[in-house]
Amino acid sequence: MKNRIAPPLFALLAALALPAQADRLAVPANALYQEECASCHMAYPPQMLDTNSWRALMNGLPKHFGSDASIDEKRRIAISDFLDRNAGSRKTGVTADANGQPLLAISQTAYFQRKHRKVEPAVWQRASIKSPANCTACHAQATAGDYNERSIRIPK
Numbered sequence: 001m002k003n004r005i006a007p008p009l010f011a012l013l014a015a016l017a018l019p020a021q022a023d024r025l026a027v028p029a030n031a032l033y034q035e036e037c038a039s040c041h042m043a044y045p046p047q048m049l050d051t052n053s054w055r056a057l058m059n060g061l062p063k064h065f066g067s068d069a070s071i072d073e074k075r076r077i078a079i080s081d082f083l084d085r086n087a088g089s090r091k092t093g094v095t096a097d098a099n100g101q102p103l104l105a106i107s108q109t110a111y112f113q114r115k116h117r118k119v120e121p122a123v124w125q126r127a128s129i130k131s132p133a134n135c136t137a138c139h140a141q142a143t144a145g146d147y148n149e150r151s152i153r154i155p156k
């Protein structure tokens with residue numbers, strides 16, 4: 001009995017252990033998301049906003065941070081489903097403001113602000129950075145989901 005159960009159990013445990021070792025902020029493969037949501041900025045990690053935030057964002061694409069990012073309804077629903085499936089994490093928690101309204105910007109979440117509290121306000125304004133939303137300016141490997149300290153280069 002023991003021998004018959006052990007191998008599948010081992011395989012299951014190994015499979016469960018893998019995602020924890022991989023970079024937890026890597027964007028899961030999705031061609032549509034890359035096509036529609038990575039032309040104006042990088043494809044942000046779905047893990048950094050909760051489902052309420054992503055739904056609110058995906059319901060407001062015609063007025064998206066001062067841009068019109070609207071797309072056809074089929075694509076919008078498919079991307080929204082993808083974001084729902086991959087949203088949030090234990091670390092980012094609930095991504096709402098003090099009134100419980102879903103935040104649309106990763107850079108406004110408590111998790112982001114805690115992680116970036118040592119970055120001086122003036123640094124965000126530098127011409128080489130422009131905005132906290134410009135993750136790749138400082139996180140050279142951001143598109144691979146790597147935000148580790150050793151990969152950070154803050155441009156002058």
Ligand code: HEC
Nearest residue numbers: 036037039040044065067068069104105106107108131133
């Ligand atoms: C037409 C250009 C454009 C397209 C297409 C676009 N965005 Fe954006 N997005 C922007 C701009 C501009 C900002 C504001 C960036 C800034 O604050 O510097 C932004 C900001 C964001 C932010 C907040 C970043 C932060 O933390 O401050 C998220 C999240 C986001 N976009 C998700 C998406 C998703 C999901 C899609 C695809 C459905 C998408 N965007 C498509 C232009 C676009």
Ligand code: HEC
Nearest residue numbers: 106107115119123131132133134135137138147148149154
């Ligand atoms: C001005 C440069 C800069 C920009 C732009 C920036 N970051 Fe960071 N980021 C940092 C610094 C500095 C740290 C803190 C490193 C430390 O003290 O460990 C950090 C830390 C992080 C961490 C924590 C890493 C860890 O292992 O604890 C995450 C996650 C992160 N950033 C994501 C983002 C995302 C997502 C964006 C864009 C929406 C972004 N950052 C934009 C500089 C930046």
